Amino acid sequence: MSAVDLGFDLGTTVTKVSAVADDGRRLVDHSVATDWRETGEGRVDRTPASVVEAVELLLAEVAADLEPGTTVRSIGFTSMAEAGVLVDAAGREQCPVIAWYDPRGSAQAAALPADLARDFPARTGLPVSHVASFFKLLHLRDEGLDLRGLQWLSVPEFVVLRLGGRRVAELSLLGRTGLLDVHTNTPWQPALDHLGVGPDLLPEIVAAGAPAGTVRADHPVAAVRGAVLTVAGHDHAVAAAATGCGAPGSALDSFGTAEAYLASASHVPDPDVVRDLALRGISVYPHTVRGATGFIGGTRTGLVLKRVQQVLDAEHDPARAALDEATLRLAPGDTADVTVTGYAMGDHEVEILLGSEAHTPAHVWRAAIDGGTARGIEHLSVLRGAGVAVDRLVVAGGWTRMRSVLAARQDLAPVVEVSAVDQPGTWGAARFGAWAAQHAEQAGPDRRPPAEWFTDHLAPEPRQPIQEAHA
CATH class of the missing domain: 3.30.420.40 (ATPase, nucleotide binding domain)
Known part of the structure; x- marks a missing residue:
């Protein structure tokens, strides 16, 4: 019986998946258009359920194309940054997934207090712009959503939760939100204070490729049950690692x-x-x-x-x-x-x-x-x-x-x-999944895979x- 690793790229235009063998060969590829809805004035969003539905569809399609007896060892997810969803204590979503380029948050960015506007780029590494998730959260708060008791998950982190994994906040994606101090890799307290929330807005912070649980035992696609789940991180960074x-x-x-x-x-x-x-x-x-x-x-x-x-x-x-x-x-x-x-x-x-x-x-x-x-x-x-x-x-x-x-x-x-790497997003996400499955007990303060994991170990050519x- 052979095992493969699946890599998902939850992109702005297309949602893709690749099944990758242990020697680095891509065996199966599937994709579906990313389903956004336009509501006027440049506003673009989608339901959190539609994100999961696309993933479930592709899981079924790729499993059907695998050779009989093949099992899925791991599933890694990379994605566009900044887009995510707020969930309550029970895991119920409380807002749509707003596209990263949606202008919501522009007014809040323009109204940011002077001291915060000065410190924001120095501490978060991001410009003061509606693109950062922080400003989308300010918009939702100002529209009447009570953020207290809610938790922010990026798109792949939300999918991991829905598949049976635990709540995590992967560092590279968190670094695109405006909520992370890039000098300490910890939540930036002034941002949380301005939102009126505590540190529980963010779940456990983990490195790219850290195991985040397994696919639930009752998943409708039998081949993926028990597969190790991981968040590979920001799509550009995953592609850089893969290439x-x-x-x-x-x-x-x-x-x-x-x-x-x-x-x-x-x-x-x-x-x-x-x-x-x-x-x-x-x-x-x-x-x-x-x-x-x-x-x-x-x-x-x-x-x-x-x-x-x-x-x-x-x-x-x-x-x-x-x-x-x-x-x-x-x-x-x-x-x-x-x-x-x-x-x-x-x-x-x-x-x-x-x-x-x-x-x-x-x-x-x-x-x-x-x-x-x-x-x-x-x-x-x-x-x-x-x-x-x-x-x-x-x-x-x-x-x-x-x-x-x-x-x-x-x-x-x-x-x-x-x-020389075709589809570096999905291929890279799959390799992060393989890392999570094989190095679950990796020691040391930095549990991210080394660059050599991609350049020397399993590079396809x-x-x-x-x-x-x-x-």
Whole structure:
């Protein structure tokens, strides 16, 4: 009888699961669209029950595809950050799951007392913004919800509870809420005081990959009964671990609709430095691997590239491939005075400014790529100024399929590689599950898996240097 580990990625757009063998091979993949409801004025949420229903559906589908006699050893969950649910003492949900980008909490962020607004980024590593869960909680309180006696669970923590596990608060997800002091990895008391609650708002704080109970014995999918449950943590940090760049000195360039850079260091900078980073768009929070702190910031580069492709009518092959080839034939930096804007996370528009009549579609595309590269160089320069070196960068995501995009990424770090791990979110979550199942009694103060658990132990294949990938 063989055993597999399941990894769930509870994403903003898609909820996915992979079944992973003990040697690291992905055996089965399933997915379902994440079900949100729009209620006007930018408000987007979903019922907590719909989160669990999606997971249950996928559990049944993946179990049906496994070979007869296969059992599930563990289930790990990664997810988008900030979104979660309040539950009462009996585990009943008391609010919807509000999307991380939902504007609720904006008024509360704007009205934050001056002393709290000054200290918030220095202690929590986050900017004062409606995105942090803290401000969503303030909104719910101001709308009349009594927070006393309730407990906050992130989306994967809520699913673990529903499957039969215990209540936990995983560090990397907690580090995105505004409720954690990143210098001590304990609840930030001024935030709790401002909410009018005590430390019981948060359950037991655990490391990524810590065992959080087992699937209940009466679960309708027999193959998962008794499987070890764990919260793998924030999706970007899990993907970084899975692609082999969780160790200090390395970073993941997760290049999808947004381009998120997640760097790793062995220290947390002083509060004044953390404040400066947060104000410059780089959040600081606990990583999912042992001995590491995560530094994450992003741009809208993927969205900009998509908009430019639409303008150039080159979203699909053969036009996309032709554009790719024509751009590679241009000399480095040759944009024919074309400028593209709209990369900052706060931007709402994408503009293409034509500085001459000599441009071709390839010049426009080169300008769009170079604009994103310039933002990446600036981002990594800010990190270096804060003592966070990035000597090695791993690029992952849909845009790695275009050679012109990959070629530009060589300028970002001394060593730049293309990820060899497909579906790093689900694969990584499954490996955190395997860690939880095999290291339940792990000793020491930091029970997170080491970076080597991913890079040396079960990596599916060697990573590819970027020079070979775009040649």
